[in-house]
Amino acid sequence: MPQHQRFDNIGAFLEALDRAGELRTVSDPVSPVLEISRYTDAESKSPGGGKALLFRKVKGSEFPVATNLFGSDKRICMALGVDRIDDLAERLRALITMKPPKGLRDMLHLLPTALQVTSFFPRRFKGKTAPCQEVVYLGNEADLRRLPVLHCWPKDGGPFITLPLVFTKSLVNGIRNVGMYRMQVYDARTTGMHWHIHKDGSSNFSEYRKAGKRMPVAVAIGADPATIYAATAPMPRHADELLLAGFIRKHPVTLTPCLTVDLEVPAEAEFVIEGTVDPEEMRIEGPFGDHTGYYSLADLYPVFRVTAITHRRRPVYCATLVGKPPMEDCYLAKVTERLFLPLLQTVFPEIVNYWLPWEGVFHNIVVVAIEKAYPLHAQKIMSGLWGQGQMSFCKAIVVVDADVDPTDGRKVMAVLLKNLDVESDITVNRGILDALDHSSPTPHYGHKIGIDLTRRISGEPPRAKMRTSAGRTIGPEAVAAGFSAIDGVFRWRELALSEREGCRRVVLVSVEKPGNRSGKWYAERLLSEERLSEIDLFVLYDTSIELTDNSLVLWKLFNNTDPGRDLVIREGRAVVDACRKDASDGHLRQWPEELSFEE
Numbered sequence: 001m002p003q004h005q006r007f008d009n010i011g012a013f014l015e016a017l018d019r020a021g022e023l024r025t026v027s028d029p030v031s032p033v034l035e036i037s038r039y040t041d042a043e044s045k046s047p048g049g050g051k052a053l054l055f056r057k058v059k060g061s062e063f064p065v066a067t068n069l070f071g072s073d074k075r076i077c078m079a080l081g082v083d084r085i086d087d088l089a090e091r092l093r094a095l096i097t098m099k100p101p102k103g104l105r106d107m108l109h110l111l112p113t114a115l116q117v118t119s120f121f122p123r124r125f126k127g128k129t130a131p132c133q134e135v136v137y138l139g140n141e142a143d144l145r146r147l148p149v150l151h152c153w154p155k156d157g158g159p160f161i162t163l164p165l166v167f168t169k170s171l172v173n174g175i176r177n178v179g180m181y182r183m184q185v186y187d188a189r190t191t192g193m194h195w196h197i198h199k200d201g202s203s204n205f206s207e208y209r210k211a212g213k214r215m216p217v218a219v220a221i222g223a224d225p226a227t228i229y230a231a232t233a234p235m236p237r238h239a240d241e242l243l244l245a246g247f248i249r250k251h252p253v254t255l256t257p258c259l260t261v262d263l264e265v266p267a268e269a270e271f272v273i274e275g276t277v278d279p280e281e282m283r284i285e286g287p288f289g290d291h292t293g294y295y296s297l298a299d300l301y302p303v304f305r306v307t308a309i310t311h312r313r314r315p316v317y318c319a320t321l322v323g324k325p326p327m328e329d330c331y332l333a334k335v336t337e338r339l340f341l342p343l344l345q346t347v348f349p350e351i352v353n354y355w356l357p358w359e360g361v362f363h364n365i366v367v368v369a370i371e372k373a374y375p376l377h378a379q380k381i382m383s384g385l386w387g388q389g390q391m392s393f394c395k396a397i398v399v400v401d402a403d404v405d406p407t408d409g410r411k412v413m414a415v416l417l418k419n420l421d422v423e424s425d426i427t428v429n430r431g432i433l434d435a436l437d438h439s440s441p442t443p444h445y446g447h448k449i450g451i452d453l454t455r456r457i458s459g460e461p462p463r464a465k466m467r468t469s470a471g472r473t474i475g476p477e478a479v480a481a482g483f484s485a486i487d488g489v490f491r492w493r494e495l496a497l498s499e500r501e502g503c504r505r506v507v508l509v510s511v512e513k514p515g516n517r518s519g520k521w522y523a524e525r526l527l528s529e530e531r532l533s534e535i536d537l538f539v540l541y542d543t544s545i546e547l548t549d550n551s552l553v554l555w556k557l558f559n560n561t562d563p564g565r566d567l568v569i570r571e572g573r574a575v576v577d578a579c580r581k582d583a584s585d586g587h588l589r590q591w592p593e594e595l596s597f598e599e
């Protein structure tokens with residue numbers, strides 16, 4: 001076996017996982033309604049992401065189901081044929097920073113790379129019948145109910161296809177797009193099409209809508225692993241994701257024409273669903289448990305009508321479960337984080353590294369380290385990132401200096417406690433948000449926060465002076481009495497650094513929020529209480545939150561706050577409200593429920 005095997009389909013990948021001891025097979029009959037998802041949730045939450053799961057007997061369907069295929073560092077590296085995801089990023093960097101040849105020697109040197117590039121482009125399947133079309137159902141014969149589509153969470157709006165590769169084409173220039181957008185199964189031949197408004201599938205759909213034309217769509221389930229990943233990658237509009245898959249595989253993706261629509265799909269797919277989306281038909285989609293850890297709210301989305309279903313002779317239905325991180329999709333997102341760093345650095349060479357922690361569920365926070373060169377350089381990076389592709393969904397951007405490792409959460413927190421001056425380090429802005437964001441009072445847009453933790457340089461005004469512990473006059477008993485004096489404060493915990501000298505004091509506070517008490521109500525009291533006047537930053541949580549669970553408090557902070565509404569800054573001190581919101585906070589749309597298997 002070569003050191004890194006290239007997988008052309010899911011069958012080959014499953015075999016390799018089995019050989020590597022990375023596959024757990026479940027042979028007892030299981031239900032696609034909540035049972036497979038419970039198994040998958042427990043497995044993916046076990047240390048290191050557990051094993052991939054293959055359910056051989058699924059009630060109500062003749063097809064086996066595979067989940068958690070990519071949900072560990074080892075499996076995602078196996079899937080993409082690398083030892084470390086950073087190796088892929090380095091290959092990409094070498095390619096995009098290639099210098100023009102100066103002579104024959106250089107030319108010869110470049111030849112292997114040039115030849116490799118030609119292998120990135122997808123190719124046509126040459127045989128008689130593509131594997132994905134070994135079995136064909138057309139028209140009324142095409143029945144989605146034969147597929148073991150999962151019902152994932154108890155309060156989901158129904159079953160949905162969780163790992164679909166949705167192929168569309170621009171009506172304007174014919175360029176292909178593949179994106180992963182969940183598809184709620186309404187009945188035998190109808191699904192929802194949950195491409196968010198900011199995504200390329202939706203942009204292609206807008207072109208058809210404008211032209212009043214029915215849009216051809218083809219959906220592959222299961223393909224070679226690199227193509228599955230590529231469908232999730234935030235490639236620029238009109239850049240073909242299959243080129244990225246070819247680059248990762250060092251081998252082209254093989255495509256075959258669909259039978260009922262003018263599109264091509266991976267010949268090695270397990271299933272293909274062909275159909276069309278009517279430009280005017282919309283239907284309520286959701287709610288569904290989502291990777292935010294909440295049920296994403298039901299909303300109107302386009303409807304996909306099936307014209308054909310084709311599959312391999314013995315297909316495996318590939319699925320995933322999204323929920324509170326870390327889950328399988330975090331490993332897919334990690335590939336994007338690493339792979340897109342060299343691309344981002346072509347636009348912002350001063351970016352040394354960055355990190356999108358799981359607690360931020362991909363779009364809520366990015367910590368970025370820069371080689372700072374001039375006043376307000378950090379603000380330039382914030383503005384730039386807020387305008388870059390899907391990075392523009394990012395709600396919070398924290399900028400640190402190049403000598404701080406942005407992937408080390410403890411170090412970043414230490415820099416924050418040492419440096420943060422809420423009056424001068426914070427920029428609050430407005431912009432687009434991921435469709436899944438629930439914290440903003442308005443869907444699809446809201447407030448963003450930039451936090452500049454870089455050292456001040458010549459030309460920038462200094463930060464406000466830090467109070468040292470020697471300068472403190474209020475003892476711990478008085479602080480405790482100060483919290484007790486505020487009606488509704490339930491518990492509190494001060495974030496401690498080993499070295500407290502010259503640090504901001506940050507306290508997590510759990511508070512009861514009956515209908516009439518907003519975050520601002522608490523902010524007013526906390527900031528006015530004399531005995532709490534040496535606390536610099538308060539973060540409010542619902543009483544159900546365990547304040548000692550660092551991951552939980554960060555997840556709640558990034559998910560639940562709209563920085564424009566939920567941040568109060570006064571005279572160098574601040575309160576952030578990370579509680580759930582309701583009308584008393586001015587939040588008039590629905591607040592989603594947190595995911596749980598307990599009904």
Ligand SMILES: Cc1cc2nc3c(=O)[nH]c(=O)nc-3n(C[C@H](O)[C@H](O)[C@H](O)COP(=O)(O)O)c2cc1C
Pocket residue numbers: 162163177178179180181182183194195196197199200201202231232233234235320322329332390
């Ligand atoms: C498991 C999984 C499910 C996803 N579901 C959706 C979805 O339902 N809608 C959506 O717009 N994006 C979804 N995404 C994110 C998109 O796949 C991702 O943003 C991708 O870059 C979109 O492709 P596009 O830029 O070509 O539109 C999902 C990602 C994963 C990993």
